[in-house]
């Protein structure tokens with residue numbers, strides 16, 4: 001009996017059994033992959049997304065949530081450990097995206113080829129007492145290698161960098177792409193969405209509002225004092241006492257540390273980060289699709305200050321970043337915060353650039 005694609009029963013069984021063993025499929029190379037992608041024909045057309053570091057604390061819930069995203073037609077899960085299990089598990093979800101797993105450096109190129117969006121949560125997380133910069137020695141090399149793969153296999157992809165320290169890993173990525181001759185500043189974004197998610201939550205708590213009604217712009221970078229919430233620009237407009245502004249700014253700046261301490265050695269934010277990463281990735285995909293007015297904060301190549309990278313609101317479109325918005329009016333407290341943020345950011349950016357160019 002033939003199915004609606006005109007496929008005979010024997011072909012159907014062969015296709016399904018091949019799909020059940022991702023490794024076998026991988027070994028079979030292109031024809032196996034092509035067969036798996038046939039399944040996408042039944043689903044909606046969409047974008048191809050790779051997650052690098054897909055088996056980790058962020059990677060797993062992020063993979064799950066991206067499998068639920070109707071804009072995704074193909075989802076590649078890459079890690080140096082445990083991707084067969086994560087892929088098998090997630091592939092049973094009855095959503096449209098076809099999921100494929102890739103394990104270890106020899107499969108990185110297949111994981112990346114043809115991707116529209118690459119999300120990178122690969123790398124080690126903090127333990128109590130550490131700063132994000134303490135992760136530099138391990139994560140800088142990981143991000144560099146993964147970006148070399150991107151430059152080679154999907155140079156036009158939008159890249160979302162989650163791996164810390166974001167203030168240095170984004171400049172590293174830029175240098176890798178420059179060296180490879182593929183750099184497009186519109187396509188490189190450091191993910192600072194969790195700072196916005198936290199800011200919305202904490203501000204809503206103070207104001208007694210639903211967090212979904214609150215929109216805080218968070219600029220600067222993604223570590224300590226470089227995280228600068230612009231509470232004076234809050235939507236809906238509200239005023240805070242100086243005590244409230246100081247409390248909220250400090251809580252937003254230390255949100256990551258709050259989670260690291262509560263997890264007491266078992267890592268840093270993973271679930272709220274996966275939520276924030278999907279919110280951001282979805283915005284990038286909506287931009288690629290051509291939706292109007294997709295605006296989010298991100299740490300990007302920038303000319304809004306004298307620094308080469310800075311987080312501010314950006315408009316996302318078919319080419320990635322279509323517009324980087326200026327910081328807008330700030331009060332005295334925020335202007336002082338901006339000076340502190342820029343001072344620390346300059347060193348973190350320089351550290352990333354010199355690592356990648358040495």
Ligand SMILES: NC(=O)C1=CN([C@@H]2O[C@H](COP(=O)(O)OP(=O)(O)OC[C@H]3O[C@@H](n4cnc5c(N)ncnc54)[C@H](O)[C@@H]3O)[C@@H](O)[C@H]2O)C=CC1
Pocket residue numbers: 052053054055056057058059078079080081121122123124125126135139142146161162163164165166191192193194195222267268269270273
């Ligand atoms: N941008 C942000 O707002 C946030 C960033 N982070 C950062 O995200 C990163 C990941 O955090 P978690 O998922 O909690 O860590 P985790 O340790 O649970 O997972 C990391 C994953 O990366 C994989 N990995 C290591 N080296 C790799 C390589 N060369 N290629 C591919 N995969 C590799 C590991 O096998 C592991 O599965 C950390 O650097 C953390 O600091 C965490 C929270 C928020």
Ligand SMILES: O=C([O-])CC(=O)C(=O)O
Pocket residue numbers: 125126132164194255256257259260268269
């Ligand atoms: O604090 C950390 O190490 C992880 C992170 O970036 C965050 O939760 O904002």
